Amino acid sequence: MEIIRNEKKGTNHLTKLIKMAKKSDELVITSPFLAEDLSFFFEKIPTIRKIRLITVLTGFQEGAQKVLSLINLFDFCKDKKIDIDVYTNEHLHGKAYLFYKNGKENGMLISSANLTGNGMKNHIEWGVVSYDIEQQKEMYNWIFSLTLGEIRYEEIVKAEKKAKEYLEKEKWQNKFDARKYMKVYLTQISNQNKCYLKPIGVTGDPFVEGMTLKNISYIGFTEPFKKAKAGDIFILHSVGTGFIVGCYELLRTEYEERMEDKNDRWKYKYEIRCLTQEFSEKWWDFKLSSNKLVEEFLEICPEKHITFVGGNTLGSIKWGSQKICLTNDFAEFVFKKIEGCK
Numbered sequence: 001m002e003i004i005r006n007e008k009k010g011t012n013h014l015t016k017l018i019k020m021a022k023k024s025d026e027l028v029i030t031s032p033f034l035a036e037d038l039s040f041f042f043e044k045i046p047t048i049r050k051i052r053l054i055t056v057l058t059g060f061q062e063g064a065q066k067v068l069s070l071i072n073l074f075d076f077c078k079d080k081k082i083d084i085d086v087y088t089n090e091h092l093h094g095k096a097y098l099f100y101k102n103g104k105e106n107g108m109l110i111s112s113a114n115l116t117g118n119g120m121k122n123h124i125e126w127g128v129v130s131y132d133i134e135q136q137k138e139m140y141n142w143i144f145s146l147t148l149g150e151i152r153y154e155e156i157v158k159a160e161k162k163a164k165e166y167l168e169k170e171k172w173q174n175k176f177d178a179r180k181y182m183k184v185y186l187t188q189i190s191n192q193n194k195c196y197l198k199p200i201g202v203t204g205d206p207f208v209e210g211m212t213l214k215n216i217s218y219i220g221f222t223e224p225f226k227k228a229k230a231g232d233i234f235i236l237h238s239v240g241t242g243f244i245v246g247c248y249e250l251l252r253t254e255y256e257e258r259m260e261d262k263n264d265r266w267k268y269k270y271e272i273r274c275l276t277q278e279f280s281e282k283w284w285d286f287k288l289s290s291n292k293l294v295e296e297f298l299e300i301c302p303e304k305h306i307t308f309v310g311g312n313t314l315g316s317i318k319w320g321s322q323k324i325c326l327t328n329d330f331a332e333f334v335f336k337k338i339e340g341c342k
Contacts, residue, residue, distance in 0.1 A: 002129040004109065006121055013113045013127060014041065014120035017097055020107050020129075021045035026100035030143060032056040032092050033114035034069045040117060042076060050083040054143065057088050057151070057184075063176035067156060067163035074153040086156075087148040088184060090251075091231050095119075098140060105136040147193050147231065147249075149184035149275065158182045179273060180216055186247060186275035186335065194308075195233040195331035197290065197324045199317050205263035206240025209284035213245070215274050218256070220266025221322050228253050234272060235326070235334055237290050237317065244288040246280030247335055248272040266322070279338050286341040288334075290314055297333050306330050 006012040018041070021027060027048050034055055035041075042048070053073075057066060070086060077084040095115075098108040111127025113119035130136065159178040166176045189195060198219055201207030219234060230252050236245035251271045259267055274280050294306055294314060306312045308325035316324060 004111065004127040004129060006113075006123065006125050012121050013109070013111060013125060016127075016129065017041070017109060017120070018044050020097075020099050020109065021048055024048065024099035024101045024106045026050040026052075026103075028052045028054075028096070028098040028100075028140065028143065029115060030054045030092060030094055030096045031115040031119075032095070033062060033116050033119070034066060034073075035116045036065045036069045036072070038069060038073050038115065039076065041115065041120070042073070042080075046080075048082065051077065052085045052087070054087045054089060054092060054146070054148065056090055056092050057179055058090055058175050058177045060175055061167065063178065064163040064166040067159045067176075067178050070151065070156050071153075071160060074156070086151040087187065088151055088179075089146050089148055092146075096139060096143065098136060098143075105133045105140075107131045108136045108139060110139070145188075145190055145192075147190040147233070148187045150187050151182075151184060155182040155184070177216075183215075183277045184275070186339075189233055189247075189328060189332050189335055191328050193231050193233050193328075194227075194229065195235065195326045195328055197237050197314060197317065197326055198234045198322070199237045199239045200245060201239035202263060202265065203239065205261075207238045207245070208240045212281060212283075213248075213274065215277060216251075217248075217272055217274070218269040219248070219272055220260075220264065221268045221270070222266055224255060224268050225270065225323075228270065233275075233331060234323075235331060237314075238283070241284065242289050242291060243283060243286075244290060244293070244334065244338065245283045246274055246276040247338060249275055276335075276338050279341050286338075288337055288341070290317075293334055293337060294330075297330055301329065301333075304329050 004013055004016050025047055095113055096110045099106040109127050109129050113125035113127060119125060159181040162181050228250055230250055232250040234248045238245050251273055256269045257267055298312060305327050308327055
């Protein structure tokens with residue numbers, strides 16, 4: 001084990017990462033913050049041919065700058081013929097740099113330092129280097145078991161204009177969230193997140209074919225949902241058709257109190273974001289019946305359950321239940337079904 005710190009003279013995070021990169025051809029990075037121009041690092045590591053980056057999109061000034069940073073990085077990788085995949089998890093705080101050579105573990109640095117100029121050279125930061133293969137495998141599995149949304153180039157450029165407009169403001173009252181202007185593609189559901197089936201619409205005012213939710217929308221409850229955690233997954237079920245509407249992520253635990261209309265019986269509103277936008281824009285075309293998905297799952301996995309408490313039906317939805325906590329196995333099964341709808 002080797003401890004790294006930023007010194008005025010000698011080794012710092014940047015010099016150590018460059019040294020490790022020169023012996024590698026693949027790099028996995030988790031860094032919530034990124035420098036606007038990452039060329040200070042990537043131009044010095046020409047041996048790297050594949051990059052997988054996990055970061056955070058939302059923030060004040062740094063959130064808008066992140067859009068420009070990622071566009072520059074995509075362009076750089078295209079020019080240098082480097083394969084790159086970028087993902088987001090808005091709850092990421094850890095920083096890790098994992099190196100590979102010919103598909104094999106080649107060392108990692110776990111640190112307090114973000115991939116920024118200050119993080120790499122100037123700020124007081126400490127990191128630990130390990131060449132233990134089993135530890136690196138474990139770290140990799142932790143990273144890629146997170147709920148991740150894929151950021152694609154053709155989507156991030158849609159947020160560029162809004163990011164520049166935001167940066168021109170003298171005061172930033174609200175965080176910049178690029179996800180409002182682009183699609184982020186859910187890749188998997190983490191076991192760290194609870195998953196719920198949530199009905200939308202009521203018998204007297206059903207949610208029917210042709211109706212959609214905005215990318216950023218709200219779901220309601222009759223009382224505050226005290227167990228809610230940001231990042232929880234809600235699979236929305238249409239009252240009226242019985243079909244799946246899509247997967248949505250709870251953005252925050254704070255709620256708003258309001259009633260939309262006379263048919264609204266759920267006063268406490270929580271903000272959600274769509275994770276399956278292409279599917280949810282025309283969910284009725286795919287006719288994914290919640291009950292038929294239950295039957296199919298139990299036929300394939302008879303030893304597993306549908307609900308978190310060990311049940312195998314969604315019957316409580318018929319009696320006005322606001323939500324059903326699902327097993328992650330069933331939630332992942334539903335997500336894969338959604339993913340397969342083209």
